[in-house]
Amino acid sequence: MGENGHLPPKSNIKRWLVTTNHKDIGVLYLITSMFFLVMAGILALLIRAQMWAPGATVLDPGGYYQVATSHGFLMVFWFLSPFAFGFANYVVPLQIGADDLAFPRLNAMSYWLYLFSGVLFGISFFQGATFMGGWTMYAPLNAPAFIPNYGHVGSFAAILALVMFTGSVTIGSVNFLTTIYRMRAEGLRMRDIPLFSMSILLTVWMMLFAFAALLGALVILSSDHLLHTSYFADVDGNPSSGGSLLWTHLFWFFGHPEVYIVFFPALGAMAEIVQTFSGRRLVGRKWFVIAMALVAIQSFIVWMHHMFLTTINLPIKTIMMVTTIGISLPFDLMVFALIYTMIKGRVRWKTPFLFVLGALLIFIVGGITGVFLGAIVLDYSFRGTYWVVAHFHYVMASGAVALIGALYYWYPKITGKMYNEFLGKIHFVVAFVGFNLLYFPMFVVWETPRRMFEYSAGFTFWHRVASVGAVLFAASFVIMIYNLFMSLYSDRVVDDSPWAYTGSTEWAVPSPPPTENFPGTPSFTSGSLRFLEGPEATDGGVEGEEATPDGGQVTAAADHGEPHPDHASWWPVFAGSSALLAGIGLSGLSPSMFVWPFLFALPAFVYFVGAVGARRDGFTVLHGAFLSASFLLLAVFIALFHVTQGIITGLESAPTYFWLALAGAVLGVYTLVRLGFESFYVPEPTSSAQWPFGEVENTKLGMWTFLGSDIILFGAFIGSYVFTRFEFGWQDWWHVAHEVGGLEHHPVWPGLLNTYILLASSFTVVLALVFARRGVGTTEIGPLSVENRKLTLGFIGTTFLGACLFLLNKGIEWVDLYFHQGWTFNADIMSSTFYLTTGLHAAHVVIGMMLMLFLMVRSYTGAYQGEDEARTIEYFGLYWHFVDIVWLFLFPLFYIL
Amino acid sequence: MASIKLYTAIFGVLMVLSTMQAALEFTGLLEEFYVPIMGVMLLLSTIKAVSVAGWYMHVFDEPRAISYLAIAAVIGVLALIAGAAYSIT
Numbered sequence: 001m002g003e004n005g006h007l008p009p010k011s012n013i014k015r016w017l018v019t020t021n022h023k024d025i026g027v028l029y030l031i032t033s034m035f036f037l038v039m040a041g042i043l044a045l046l047i048r049a050q051m052w053a054p055g056a057t058v059l060d061p062g063g064y065y066q067v068a069t070s071h072g073f074l075m076v077f078w079f080l081s082p083f084a085f086g087f088a089n090y091v092v093p094l095q096i097g098a099d100d101l102a103f104p105r106l107n108a109m110s111y112w113l114y115l116f117s118g119v120l121f122g123i124s125f126f127q128g129a130t131f132m133g134g135w136t137m138y139a140p141l142n143a144p145a146f147i148p149n150y151g152h153v154g155s156f157a158a159i160l161a162l163v164m165f166t167g168s169v170t171i172g173s174v175n176f177l178t179t180i181y182r183m184r185a186e187g188l189r190m191r192d193i194p195l196f197s198m199s200i201l202l203t204v205w206m207m208l209f210a211f212a213a214l215l216g217a218l219v220i221l222s223s224d225h226l227l228h229t230s231y232f233a234d235v236d237g238n239p240s241s242g243g244s245l246l247w248t249h250l251f252w253f254f255g256h257p258e259v260y261i262v263f264f265p266a267l268g269a270m271a272e273i274v275q276t277f278s279g280r281r282l283v284g285r286k287w288f289v290i291a292m293a294l295v296a297i298q299s300f301i302v303w304m305h306h307m308f309l310t311t312i313n314l315p316i317k318t319i320m321m322v323t324t325i326g327i328s329l330p331f332d333l334m335v336f337a338l339i340y341t342m343i344k345g346r347v348r349w350k351t352p353f354l355f356v357l358g359a360l361l362i363f364i365v366g367g368i369t370g371v372f373l374g375a376i377v378l379d380y381s382f383r384g385t386y387w388v389v390a391h392f393h394y395v396m397a398s399g400a401v402a403l404i405g406a407l408y409y410w411y412p413k414i415t416g417k418m419y420n421e422f423l424g425k426i427h428f429v430v431a432f433v434g435f436n437l438l439y440f441p442m443f444v445v446w447e448t449p450r451r452m453f454e455y456s457a458g459f460t461f462w463h464r465v466a467s468v469g470a471v472l473f474a475a476s477f478v479i480m481i482y483n484l485f486m487s488l489y490s491d492r493v494v495d496d497s498p499w500a501y502t503g504s505t506e507w508a509v510p511s512p513p514p515t516e517n518f519p520g521t522p523s524f525t526s527g528s529l530r531f532l533e534g535p536e537a538t539d540g541g542v543e544g545e546e547a548t549p550d551g552g553q554v555t556a557a558a559d560h561g562e563p564h565p566d567h568a569s570w571w572p573v574f575a576g577s578s579a580l581l582a583g584i585g586l587s588g589l590s591p592s593m594f595v596w597p598f599l600f601a602l603p604a605f606v607y608f609v610g611a612v613g614a615r616r617d618g619f620t621v622l623h624g625a626f627l628s629a630s631f632l633l634l635a636v637f638i639a640l641f642h643v644t645q646g647i648i649t650g651l652e653s654a655p656t657y658f659w660l661a662l663a664g665a666v667l668g669v670y671t672l673v674r675l676g677f678e679s680f681y682v683p684e685p686t687s688s689a690q691w692p693f694g695e696v697e698n699t700k701l702g703m704w705t706f707l708g709s710d711i712i713l714f715g716a717f718i719g720s721y722v723f724t725r726f727e728f729g730w731q732d733w734w735h736v737a738h739e740v741g742g743l744e745h746h747p748v749w750p751g752l753l754n755t756y757i758l759l760a761s762s763f764t765v766v767l768a769l770v771f772a773r774r775g776v777g778t779t780e781i782g783p784l785s786v787e788n789r790k791l792t793l794g795f796i797g798t799t800f801l802g803a804c805l806f807l808l809n810k811g812i813e814w815v816d817l818y819f820h821q822g823w824t825f826n827a828d829i830m831s832s833t834f835y836l837t838t839g840l841h842a843a844h845v846v847i848g849m850m851l852m853l854f855l856m857v858r859s860y861t862g863a864y865q866g867e868d869e870a871r872t873i874e875y876f877g878l879y880w881h882f883v884d885i886v887w888l889f890l891f892p893l894f895y896i897l
Numbered sequence: 898m899a900s901i902k903l904y905t906a907i908f909g910v911l912m913v914l915s916t917m918q919a920a921l922e923f924t925g926l927l928e929e930f931y932v933p934i935m936g937v938m939l940l941l942s943t944i945k946a947v948s949v950a951g952w953y954m955h956v957f958d959e960p961r962a963i964s965y966l967a968i969a970a971v972i973g974v975l976a977l978i979a980g981a982a983y984s985i986t
């Protein structure tokens with residue numbers, strides 16, 4: 001694999017499994033997302049078939065709810081964003097003058113997690129029934145007690161698929177943020193990056209925070225399914241008092257930013273396409289960017305406009321109404337900027353432009369109808385009706401229509417061939433007519449209840465119009481697929497830029513661009529502020545009269561020639577597949593069985609670290625110790641398993657799900673170890689200091705952005721706790737746990753002890769870093785002279801020991817609370833929040849311990865001695881200190897107050 | 898890069914502050930002055946958190962943008978908590 005660094009040719013299937021190149025991955029995203037578009041589109045046609053007549057029986061009710069729910073899931077999660085990120089992958093590095101994304105292997109991992117999460121979602125259909133409660137997953141319909149038995153496994157699989165998808169998105173956000181901030185070509189200022197890249201930057205910021213909140217919500221929901229905690233409903237089917245409201249808060253705190261997340265890339269593409277085809281720089285570009293940034297920030301403070309019909313109080317509703325109206329103002333500005341640019345420029349009516357114009361018109365309708373919904377009183381009537389359905393299809397599908405424009409726009413760049421313009425225009429006309437036939441009637445018969453198929457007979461005509469429109473809209477995509485497929489084999493070859501007036505760097509390289517993107521190191525330092533066309537203008541374009549900072553020149557510098565090392569890796573696809581296996585397994589396991597496959601993975605992990613490490617660095621005593629320790633751990637595992645399950649009976653009764661989870665967990669840890677030890681190509685930034693993160697290296701910035709999302713994840717948990725406790729009566733909380741939940745005593749001591757332990761372990765990590773930085777050599781400690789390498793190892797080891805003590809102490813505490821006092825996960829909401837929040841923290845500790853095992857074997861061989869080498873320990877330290885910080889808040893919140 | 902001495906001193910302060918939090922609980926003042934003591938408690942945690950971030954995670958030595966990133970996330974969390982808690986009727 002990849003020892004010589006060359007990727008197999010594109011005709012070889014292996015190429016697509018091992019590639020980490022951003023352009024390949026962009027193509028994979030585009031194709032995969034279109035596949036999900038087709039899948040979700042077929043579901044949509046089923047919906048429209050059901051709606052042909054009121055109360056139709058094409059599908060039985062359960063079937064209909066599954067279809068409607070998964071149509072939403074697939075379109076929003078598995079089509080729209082990934083489709084946009086296909087372009088982002090392909091185009092952003094080109095636009096900012098980078099060789100690749102900052103972390104190519106992680107990028108591949110994002111893709112594979114995405115693909116396999118979709119596969120897991122697909123599988124959920126065949127596990128009885130997939131989730132039926134709508135894409136918003138409102139509580140308590142999302143809790144096991146409210147899901148029919150035959151749908152338990154499939155529903156949980158769907159939830160796990162979303163968890164996996166969230167993982168993919170988070171990794172992707174970290175990657176894009178690091179890339180855009182750190183990998184820009186010299187001289188390209190942040191404010192000057194092309195508008196599409198700018199929109200992706202803002203999108204990934206929103207993603208980083210919003211999806212962390214969704215992850216929090218999903219993990220809590222998973223725990224209700226798996227551990228029988230009672231956040232949303234208890235096992236007997238009593239909805240918890242604040243549970244439904246809690247879910248809406250968590251979901252919409254994610255959900256509102258999410259609707260902009262799916263729309264922003266389309267907005268960026270619209271801006272670029274409008275610029276290109278009107279031959280003008282965007283009017284008010286600076287304000288356009290500011291408006292986008294404002295919307296991105298504001299998107300986090302409007303979420304309760306989805307909750308006007310819940311029990312939230314009137315003052316907060318009013319606040320949210322105001323912020324909602326506020327957020328539509330920057331949108332107005334953006335729409336006007338686009339329209340004005342078209343008016344001032346000389347428009348060329350090519351297919352991409354038509355789609356963008358169509359999208360803009362559609363978006364205006366959607367935006368205006370959204371403002372209706374934002375008015376509290378109107379929403380009292382509109383909520384839960386087809387008005388909402390029509391509104392969000394007009395806005396969301398407007399994004400999709402714009403991205404179809406983007407597909408036509410970048411198709412020549414990606415394939416090197418021009419599509420058939422005539423068929424493109426036909427596609428547009430059919431799609432536009434079909435779209436409006438499909439969705440406009442929904443405004444007319446808006447009183448139809450949403451997500452139901454029973455409606456008043458008087459509405460039948462309009463629903464039939466909509467169904468006809470749906471068929472037309474779907475058919476238009478057949479034209480597109482035919483066109484794009486046939487054009488691949490046409491002789492309409494294009495060179496660098498088929499469009500006149502293009503302004504961004506991707507048009508200054510051949511179509512398709514070579515693997516290494518640029519003939520030299522791209523530089524914007526000459527500050528060439530004009531519309532840059534391809535080196536040779538192809539269809540007689542003249543230079544735009546407007547100066548634009550959106551582009552630059554590619555100056556050939558000679559220092560670029562050497563081929564890339566290790567561009568190929570198998571491990572990302574393995575990571576994705578092991579997550580899929582573990583996900584399927586987990587979906588079907590009972591609370592008593594599900595931990596075992598993952599516990600088994602721990603000795604396996606220790607073994608792999610020892611074995612793979614010995615192969616990489618040469619066998620040492622420490623490797624030997626790891627190998628022996630793994631067998632010891634295995635023995636402990638077997639003993640535990642035997643005591644609780646009985647080896648023979650346990651294994652005999654283990655369902656297939658058990659073995660799948662086991663395979664997934666073991667393959668997963670093996671993959672992680674191999675990823676850790678693999679030496680791999682990492683693109684270097686062209687300049688070491690870039691605004692605004694100065695000289696912070698890529699990995700450090702990546703770690704910090706990841707921690708940013710982790711802050712939100714813990715925030716969602718702590719927020720759930722605070723919300724529930726407020727709802728309950730803050731000061732009654734523990735009293736009730738004592739009186740009703742059976743909690744006898746919940747002392748401060750274990751918490752305090754663990755605070756001491758964690759603080760000490762933070763201190764020892766810092767010391768490990770200090771001695772790693774001192775490089776090879778020795779340090780005098782009193783009369784002794786100790787090798788720095790050993791001090792590094794020693795302090796990591798001490799930290800590891802601290803983590804062990806922490807878990808031991810917690811274990812003793814939990815055994816006392818859970819078994820001796822009988823304060824189980826579902827004893828009351830106090831126990832649910834206590835165990836789950838501190839449990840999430842403990843899981844972070846365990847992950848930290850796994851990382852430390854890895855650091856230990858490597859530091860023994862002196863791998864971290866030196867200013868640069870020590871960085872790995874610094875990055876780990878960031879994570880570990882963060883885990884410490886979280887505990888500093890959990891301690892008072894769960895032990896004292 | 899700060900010295901081992903400084904790191905040790907910070908470690909000492911962190912331990913003392915944690916002990917103070919537990920001690921506050923044992924004074925029983927929480928019964929009488931719940932809200933102010935809660936404020937003090939969370940303030941102590943915040944001081945500890947900022948110290949760990951500032952010195953152990955070297956945030957004080959990094960470009961400001963790193964702090965802004967973390968602060969933005971914390972503000973997000975506070976918005977969620979405050980909004981959700983305030984919305985309760």
Ligand code: HEM
Pocket residue numbers: 136259260262263305306324325327328331366367368370371372373374375379382383384388391392395396399
């Ligand atoms: C002018 C801007 C907008 C305003 C004022 C607005 C307002 C609203 C309101 C108040 C609702 C809640 C309706 C209800 O459930 O009763 C809503 C729903 C929705 N909006 Fe918008 N919206 C706007 C733009 C957008 C955009 C740009 C998108 C996405 C691209 C979008 C996607 C959605 C979605 C998906 C829903 C339905 C959520 C659900 O399933 O319940 N909206 N909008």
Ligand SMILES: [Cu+2]
Pocket residue numbers: 255256259302303305306
């Ligand atoms: Cu919204």
